[in-house]
Amino acid sequence: MSAEPFLPEHPSLTSVRKAMQACEGCPLYRRATQAVPGVGRAGAALLLVGEQPGNDEDLAGKPFVGPAGKRLDRALEEAGIDRTTVFVTNAVKHFKWAPAEGKRLHKKPSAREVNACRPWLTAEIALVHPQVVVALGATAARSLFGNQVRVTRDRGEPLETSLAPHGMATIHPSSILRQRTDADRRREHAAFVEDLRIAAALLRQ
């Protein structure tokens, strides 16, 4: 189970985006509307990796356009990072969901699905050639940095990767939205902004 056979012979962001739509590297393509490739310029210094598209992203074909994306935009702005200088993508390119109460409920991708989809992620990173890659949440952190990474323990710290000069992990913005009280949301949001500031500082190294 792998996306590898579906990679284009001559990779560019355009050819990768196109080839991704025909990927059958794992079962997730069957129930999703479309594959959701990363968005941003080649040469973006900062590359952010989420988990997988959500309901809104699956319909729009673009990453981080729903509630988690709005929260991410706000945090980036507060950290002094211009979203247009960032490449944003996901560890898994198709939306995994199950029907519940007439809606499409997000389901966590399995380790096998994350592994199957990694060739798309590494192809995007190689083409963008960022200074810093940041994993948003545990799924992206495992895909980028391996199974030993623990986001709660390792967030905001430098992590080794062969994919870019600097690596880092932080929480997923949707975990801020899941907090129960305003105080908890405020605290988690501030910590997230702080991690993004650390990533921005790595850019200047």
Ligand code: URA
């Ligand atoms: N959550 C993600 O991890 N990625 C998206 O693109 C949207 C929500």
Ligand code: SF4
């Ligand atoms: Fe291919 Fe990734 Fe979609 Fe699976 S989730 S079909 S590996 S693009």
